[in-house]
Amino acid sequence: MKKDYKIVDNVIYMPDLEYQPDPRGIGWVYYENMLKNKDLLAQVDGETGEEDTFGALLQRCIRAAIGLRLAGVEYGDVVSVCTYNHLNSCVPAISSMFIGAKIAALDPSLSLPDALHLFKIVMPKLIFVGEESVELIENVIREAQCKTTVVVFGPSEKHIPFSHFGESPVEELEFKPVTVKNIKDVAVIMFSSGTSGLPKGICHTHYSVLRAHPNEMRLGTNASLMFASDSPYWNVFLFYLNYSIQNGTARVLYPRFDRNDTWKVFSRKVTLACLNITELMILCCTPKPESIDTSALRLIITGSSPISVSQISKARALFPNVLIRINFGQSEVFPNILCFDMGDPEEVELLTKKPNSCGLPKTGISYKIIDLETGKALGPNQKGEVRIKTELQLSGYYNMDSKGIWDEDGWLKTGDYGYYDEDYCFYIVDRIKEMFKYQYWHIIPAIIEGIIITHPAVLTAIVIGIPHELDENHAMAIVQLKKGASASEEEIQKYLDEKVEDRQRLRGGVKFVEKFPLTPSGKVNRFVLKQMVLQNTI
Known part of the structure; x- marks a missing residue:
């Protein structure tokens, strides 16, 4: 990273923005x-x-x-x-x-x-x-x-x-x-x-x-x-x-974006394409028509959820002469939080070497990675929540309580779990927040859980997102049945399908447990639960 920054107690402070906005609006x-x-x-x-x-x-x-x-x-x-x-x-x-x-x-x-x-x-x-x-x-x-x-x-x-x-x-x-x-x-x-x-x-x-x-x-x-x-x-x-x-x-x-005619977006001489990971992976799975010419394309920007090295590798193989950049951004910050600078040869080189990094710190934004248990700012290659300070952030929620957006020191809590390496390239690993994305849509587990627990055999249900190459995540339910009750995976899925929209269906399936991992405060530890599923321990 360039020497226009300072680090104090594992907090990355970037220079202030020099550009001043037009006061007329x-x-x-x-x-x-x-x-x-x-x-x-x-x-x-x-x-x-x-x-x-x-x-x-x-x-x-x-x-x-x-x-x-x-x-x-x-x-x-x-x-x-x-x-x-x-x-x-x-x-x-x-x-x-x-x-x-x-x-x-x-x-x-x-x-x-x-x-x-x-x-x-x-x-x-x-x-x-x-x-x-x-x-x-x-x-x-x-x-x-x-x-x-x-x-x-x-x-x-x-x-x-x-x-x-x-x-x-x-x-x-x-x-x-x-x-x-x-x-x-x-x-x-x-x-x-x-x-x-x-x-x-x-x-x-x-x-x-x-x-x-x-x-x-x-x-x-x-x-x-x-x-x-x-x-x-x-x-x-x-x-x-x-x-x-x-x-x-x-x-x-x-x-x-037309899933039945995916390549038509390149019928014009597009030089930059912003594609979410679902759209990019669909293109990777769809043969390119001979009539499509992507020679003008220079940059693809993707994001919206954590992206694996294998996904980026597939995209690079499909577009061998195109730079593929992962942006890290949220609606809370205008326009993005982290990215590589395509006008800087050194950063372009880092992009090619670190395909799943979402970039270097930006001017006008300060960063730290926080240990979720201790609140301590962590150093390189240590995972925690990404928090930032910037003048590019939201002013609050509209007509709603804005408590909880920032921590006690005024840092914006992104809700994203990640780290930065020795070169200060950042990586986003997962969402800390309970919600997850299916294609474009934010899926709110509480809504689905509230329906599943109305099933007469269900005691408790937790819904998590299971990573999927095309759709970002598929909803999976982990269900604890009432003592002496029985229900099958198909029965739970059918029960839910009749009551929700298509994007809320349990495409990731249903698993049954006798008990859930808990946090010290007695709440279900969703992060640990998801790791157990991904590691096939439940």
Whole structure:
């Protein structure tokens, strides 16, 4: 690691960020960058080939901002969006920044209960909706008993069509973004699951989004056309949108990652692709069509869960001339926590030598690895929880208690179990938090456990995630039966399948135990339990 750091008592202190954010806020930064780059390519529809310059996109964002004002949206109100990717899916976020509103997105694939829960947290005044999600959002609004205005990306007789939204040529010519009242006002609300319970709204301010330099994602100079499949609901969408606008880099858009036609995302000359590990492994298992040319591809960024050396080896074999970088990031920090710098030859060399490392410390973030039992900061090659301090972090949860985000010394608890080596390259081993990911989705064990224990034969049940090469994790239930009761694996699985969504099914199977390993406080030790399963001791 470069000598621009200091280490005190096993705590890695990086230099402060030198870049100072524009005090006028995100709206002005986006507006001026889009105006400056008005003739550059901003977006390409991967399916139709339709192209969009920053100037054309800016015009639609200005019109949408005017429409928001005419609809009664004011500074500090919440605007939402629920849609897959298309040329207008970023407009709600940008137009909201222009008028000082907060943006919070939902995903079209959410169930009604999940969408309703998130909706109630933010209670948006207006929501932009894809045609595929109109019925879902109508049901959510009815259940929430509110009067949220709906704007539809497509024709609509019942709601406002996006094509008619904010058309006002006079105001358009005179339009300027608002200057924020306080640069630490909330601008973005991202949803993320906690260690238990339901998702919370993670608040980012104009300051936390703009504090890092526009190039802080460390992509190097080769990113001219980027691809990421994430819808506006996911943090990656905003991370790459922010990079695109501030650096004048184009994005190629597909509605979503198509498992039945995986290679079509490379039909365009993509130079950088952001693929979660599930998408990357699916590509590794799918023969590449002869018509697909990936010669322009320079960098693949992956992440979202711990990644094995064997997975990276498969990806490298498939893309032998492409750098494959693991990012470590969370919604709580904008835009990422650890990565290798693709513009630094020394770091690129480390990346090739340490394929499953998620990178070196970054300017503006301090790091320590904490022993979970003693709270002591650990040295190289000792595993514990990763904790950080940074100005790029969230300001708290939206309309919810934020206790527990930070420790008593103000360090952000990432909930990730990892270590760094003698070169200060970091590795993430596992999640300390009880939740785990199945494909894109955070699976909350408590919800599944609460259903399993209603089975008449079950005394207690613990659900854990078992690593899976394609899907990140599969849910497995470890079950303790009532004394004298009996039940089979198939019976437990069928009982649950009838009551949950597909992603919550027990693809990892069911195991039975007579007792669980416990912590000193008497709680089930999930970490030890998972190790027992992986080591086939139960």
